[in-house]
Amino acid sequence: MSEKTTLKRSLGLWSIVALGLGYMTPTVVFDTFGIVSKQTNGVVPLAYIVALGVMLFTAISYGKMVQIFPSAGSAYTYTRETMNPTLGFMVGWASLLDYLLLPMVNALIIRIYLVSLFPNVPAWVWVVSYVAIVTAVNVWSMGKTSNFNMILVVYGVILIGAFIVLAWMKLSQGMGQGTIFTTQPLFHEGVELSAVFTGATVVAFSFIGFDAITMYTEEAIDEKTVPKAIILTVLIGGVIFFVGGYFAQALFPDVSNFNVTDDTLPEIGLYTGGEIFKIIFVSSGFALTAASGLASHASVSRLLYVMGRNGVLPRKMFGYVHPRFRTPAFNVILVGIVSLLAIGPDLELISAVINFGALIAFTFVNLSVIAYFIFMQKRYKSAQDIFKYLIMPIIGAGLTGILWSFLHKDALIGGIVWLIVGLVYLLFITKFFSVGIPDMENEDEVS
Known part of the structure; x- marks a missing residue:
């Protein structure tokens, strides 16, 4: 039998952090500034502080679980292995919602940028x-994807500094508040x-990226660096979001100056540095969105690859790794096709729906820490263990629950519809639960 083709280990610590920061798109603070400023009545940086507090507790839980289950499945794998395969499938299905929609959001933002610069081009x-x-880049090589990503992230962060x-x-x-310190x-x-x-539930999607880092575990040169990369990504991203949001809010106490509040980055660049800086600033947004x-x-x-490898999605297609490029080529192309839907949708609605899947993933990662360490490993005999494996994840889940209560109504409806579709599919593959969900493949096959 020929040797199984696996994902290639090529990512170091800072490559993974850069992928996480790239995923988070630091310039999104300026893209969504108008939306969040209206919702919060002009306290965008405060919304980011609230969201960062939630994300830190959840990031710590991700760091714990990725050490126990160093595979690419993230919340799907953790829930499946610590609680129940059926529940794991539903969490993975919900996570697919935000993971599938975010590439489309990026394509949508790129569309907005380029249309603002070249309005005559369709x-x-x-x-x-x-x-x-x-x-094409994603099919070609994860290493090439990482290299391109690093260049774009550095360029974008430099222009945020400008x-x-x-x-x-x-x-x-x-201008604005008329003072730097206010x-x-x-x-x-x-x-x-x-x-x-309510604003924090919107900006929470800005942090989606630290959890996606766990998807690169099987491609990390040393998988032990992944927990550190998770915390670094959240902290660095949180500082950028807060500082960028603070200065934008100080300059623009309300949104009355903006003609387009759905994506305010181009106008923020224009009013801050003139027409030339607007073009340069849009290029930073373009770089980080790319x-x-x-x-x-x-x-x-x-x-999709892990779910295909496990057999919960058709293995022959979704579990396929290209023998030359060692990337999940079929899945990459499928995500590209979904991203083409960015020709039409609205940014505010899509960003709200993304949060449904993200909040489910965050909630169950916190719960999986409790399930694994407290119930499976019986780690409750010392005060330190109780604090690390019970109190902290409960706080993380509780804070996430607060964001749940302020979730956009349309996001809730869209998410529930998506879950119903997933449940119907689950009933189909299990023949109404007369057979079990396919088991995890032997992890020894993953190198």
């Missing part, structure tokens, strides 16, 4: 061209806590 031309390039310098100068000259972007009269949490496109495209392809 929008579909940009979508098709962008999706074709991202798909925005902060220009914003500092504008504030010193009296509490107005964090709290002022008329701010309601419920509105802040980086996110590369990383998110790669991540969902690996989730």
Whole structure:
């Protein structure tokens, strides 16, 4: 029998962190600024602080679980192995919702950027061209994807730094709040806590990326670096989001200056540094969105691969690894086809629906820590174990639950419909539960 083709181990610590940051798209703070500023009544950075607090607890839980189950399945694998295969499937199916939609969101944002610069070119031309390039790079090599991603992330972060310098100068000259140091972007009269949490559910999708890092576990040179990469990604991303949101909110206390609030990055660049900086700033958004496109495209392809390898999706197609490129080529192409839907949708609706799948994944990763360490390993005999494996994940799940209660109604409806589709598919593959869900393949086959 010929040796099984596996994913190639080629990613170091900072390559993984860069993939996580690329996935998170740091410039998304400016893309969604108008949406979140309206929802929170002008306290965007406060919404990011709330979301970061939730994400840190959940990131710690991801770090614990990836050490126990060093495979590419993320929340799907953890829930499946610690609780129940059926529940694991439903969590994986829910996760597919945000993983599949994020590459489409990236294509949509790229479309918005390029249409703002070249209004006479049909929008579909940009979508098709962008999706074709991202798909080709992902099929070609994970190493090449990582290298391209690193270049794009560094470029984008440098230009975010340039925005902060220009914003500092504008504030010193009296624009916006007229002062660099002010509490107005964090709290002022008329701010309601419920509105802040509603905004936090929207910006939570900005952090989607640290969890996707676990999808690269089987391609890490040393899988022990993955937990560290998760925490570094959350902290670095959180600082960028907060600082960028603070300066944007200080410059623009409300959204009255914006003609388009669905994606405010181009106008933020224009009002901060003029027409030339607008073009440069859009290029930073373009670079980081393209980086996110590369990383998110790669991540969902690996989730589909694990579900295919396990047999819960047709193994011959979804569990296929290209013998030369050693990438899940069929899945990469399928995600590219789904991304073409970016020719039409609305950013606010899609970003809201993404959070449904993400919050399910975050909730069950926290619960899987309790299931594994407390119930399976009986790690509750010391105060330290109780704190690490019970109290901390309960806090993480509880904070995620708060975000659940403020989830957009349309996101809830769309997510429930998606879960119903998944349940119908589950009934089909198990013949109404008369046969079990296919078992995990031998992990020794994964190197």
